[in-house]
Amino acid sequence: MANEGKFDWLRGFTCDYDLISGLSKTAESTKRYLSQMKGMYADDAAFDKMLAGGEDPLVYEFYEMGAPEHPGDLAFGTSITYPGKVGDEYFMTKGHFHTILDTGEVYYCLSGHGYMLLESPEGDWSLQEMTPGEAVYVPKRYAHRSINIGDTPLVTFFVFRGDAGHDYGTIETKGYRNLVVEKDGKAVAVPNPKWGE
Numbered sequence: 556m557a558n559e560g561k562f563d564w565l566r567g568f569t570c571d572y573d574l575i576s577g578l579s580k581t582a583e584s585t586k587r588y589l590s591q592m593k594g595m596y597a598d599d600a601a602f603d604k605m606l607a608g609g610e611d612p613l614v615y616e617f618y619e620m621g622a623p624e625h626p627g628d629l630a631f632g633t634s635i636t637y638p639g640k641v642g643d644e645y646f647m648t649k650g651h652f653h654t655i656l657d658t659g660e661v662y663y664c665l666s667g668h669g670y671m672l673l674e675s676p677e678g679d680w681s682l683q684e685m686t687p688g689e690a691v692y693v694p695k696r697y698a699h700r701s702i703n704i705g706d707t708p709l710v711t712f713f714v715f716r717g718d719a720g721h722d723y724g725t726i727e728t729k730g731y732r733n734l735v736v737e738k739d740g741k742a743v744a745v746p747n748p749k750w751g752e
């Protein structure tokens with residue numbers, strides 16, 4: 556993991572994150588390129604076309620600071636989702652449940668404009684708008700995905716318990732029940748035609 560052993564989790568430390576770009580001069584980010592998200596966007600043809608055209612844009616990056624996997628420690632860092640679309644669908648993170656499902660998380664939006672898509676295993680879902688200065692509470696048991704609906708990077712600062720873990724299984728196999736697309740110049744949620752496949 557990036558930043559393993561770099562910070563003093565036992566005695567305290569500081570780390571810089573730029574308020575607009577979210578980038579750090581001290582910590583190293585983890586990057587996810589479009590090619591690492593095969594099958595996650597609804598429009599497979601648009602996805603293949605972008606990659607075939609030699610494009611493999613950076614969709615998002617975030618800081619894994621190396622927090623101890625311990626219930627009393629806190630994992631934190633910034634997450635940056637870049638502007639862009641695959642077909643009509645906005646750039647987004649993969650999204651995940653926490654391995655310890657009963658774990659909440661806080662995201663504070665520093666810059667950009669987007670949504671946090673929340674979905675429970677039972678299918679309850681909502682979109683929480685993210686604009687600079689707004690904090691989003693992700694309740695325990697809800698999968699969460701950041702979606703950038705603007706034309707600048709969507710930058711958030713997140714905090715959650717250190718041992719919560721990430722569970723990608725359900726999202727990678729079933730997907731989310733809804734996706735966010737641009738329709739008549741507006742961001743709207745529509746049912747995911749590939750859900751459950």
Ligand SMILES: O=P(O)(O)OC[C@H]1O[C@](O)(CO)[C@@H](O)[C@@H]1O
Pocket residue numbers: 617618619633634648649650651660700713715721
């Ligand atoms: O796990 P994903 O969906 O790839 O996205 C990563 C994001 O989730 C986090 O793990 C926080 O839950 C951050 O590291 C980052 O914001």
Ligand SMILES: [Fe+2]
Pocket residue numbers: 651652653660699715
């Ligand atoms: Fe999370």
